[in-house]
Amino acid sequence: MRKALLALLFCFTPLHAAELTLELPGGTRTLDTATLLAHPQAQEVAIPDDVSYKRTMHYRAVPLAALLDGVSPAQHLQAVALDGFAAELAAEPLLARDGARAWLAIEDPARPWPPLAEGKPSAGPFYLVWTDPKAADIGPEQWPFQVVRIRYLPSVAERFPALRPAADANAEVRAGFAQFQKNCLACHRINGAGDAQFGPDLNIPHNPTEYLAGDFLPRYIRDPQSLRRWPQGKMPAFPAQVISDEELAQLIGYLRHMAGRKVQP
Structure with a gap:
């Protein structure tokens, strides 16, 4: 069902600059693609065995911890995708700066990512990826793609x-x-x-x-x-x-x- 919804979105949604909404304990803010690509901590990261693409991928990405102002390790977050898919995420691994590390990959409209499959959209506009995921036993459901909102919620x-x-x-x-x-x-x-x-x-x-x-x-x-x-x-x-x-x-x-x-x- 999710693939069908994504295909529908792909058919009617041209690739363009997107917005990410952060609903966190300190308040709500919205960041667009250009702002995130120019973030002072943005860098190129290589992701071997990318969960969605099944191969090594390279992304312009920001450490997710740099965007989670006011979030504490004991709290809980939810990443919501374009089609409503909602990944439940404990905050502690998202805030880690050593070992397994969470990154928000940003799709540049000038350099779009490949489709996830024939006739499907890409993993953009924003995709939560991990470096060294095995260090914290990070599973596939902790790699949400097509993310448009990250919000703090009770457990x-x-x-x-x-x-x-x-x-x-x-x-x-x-x-x-x-x-x-x-x-x-x-x-x-x-x-x-x-x-x-x-x-x-x-x-x-x-x-x-x-x-x-x-x-x-x-x-x-x-x-x-x-x-x-x-x-x-x-x-x-x-x-x-x-x-x-x-x-x-x-x-x-x-x-x-x-x-x-x-x-x-």
Whole structure:
């Protein structure tokens, strides 16, 4: 669904200078392409194995931390794309200046980026990319593209109580909730809770742990097309490099726990 929306935007939206809106604790401001390209900390960065382009890419980019005035490591941000895709992001890794480092890549209208695929738009106007992402276990969902807004929000647990595990849930379930936020929440809801508009609700009317028995659910998460192959399938694969076996077990533990906590939206 997201690719179809992006294709529609590409057909009707010419490449031009864009604006990024920052809604942060210190206030709201808007920065345009020219301002960001001329930012005093802007520089050329090389991104090996770019998540979206699947190859080495070079960008004019600004350290994201330089734009997040007033944001503290304990806070929570959301990056919103042109099509409404919303990536939930903990602030702490975004503010890091060593190890894994977040950058806002800026598409120059005079030097447009290549399309993401044939007939598709590019990752612009703004794209959150990482150098040395493995140092902080940064996953693909933490690379939102076509970003137009970055905003401070309360944590997911505060905003959506229906996503929370029970207060007495064990450590594995709580860890699984963290994995769900990192890897699934951008596309899926649970109990109708969440901002996602792309994938199905994972608890209402049925939780996948209720209808995918044996090892079918982990196999499906690892490679959706290996179980259900169809041209319109949009769910990406989550190989061991993205989510380890231990983390996958935690995620499934959380889903199984939430099957017993259904709340009709």
